[in-house]
Amino acid sequence: MGKAKGLCGGKGGSMHLTDVRIGAYGSFAIVGAHLPIAVGLSSPRAYLGDDAVSVCFFGDGTTNIGAFHEALNLASLWKTPTIFVCENNRYGEYSPQSLTTPIERLADRARHTRCPASSSTATTCSRCTPPPARRSSGRAVAGAPR
């Protein structure tokens, strides 16, 4: 059931959450479709000179989608302040990572584009040392050409 007072006025589910007033530019039913959009949205930030970054979240299965690799490629080439957060629950729908993905450590997928990447097994950011969100944010801002 959709909620009339919900984010999308009851017209979309969890894959269509958008509220541009708070900077939530969309989740989409096509796995990985939001990643190039996040890069595109963060691209002008580099020229505006502020410290804002785009943060996009996705799952382990999404790293097998072409849009993931395209997004990393452009983010690295243009040095956009984009943070890619992969939440690895080791499954894409019903398929375990071992049946769909030839590598174990998914952060390695960033290597071929030279995007700096790190992994953590902590389930809350405050337990990570050093906090990867803060470290990634610093990198993203530093990478942006001013």
Ligand SMILES: Cc1ncc(C[n+]2csc(CCOP(=O)(O)OP(=O)(O)O)c2C)c(N)n1
């Ligand atoms: C292009 C595309 N292919 C297939 C699907 C069907 N689908 C929806 S969620 C999903 C699995 C996504 O797995 P993962 O990225 O690991 O995210 P998780 O749900 O585990 O957080 C799939 C294959 C889809 N929505 N879009």
Ligand SMILES: [Mg+2]
């Ligand atoms: Mg998953």
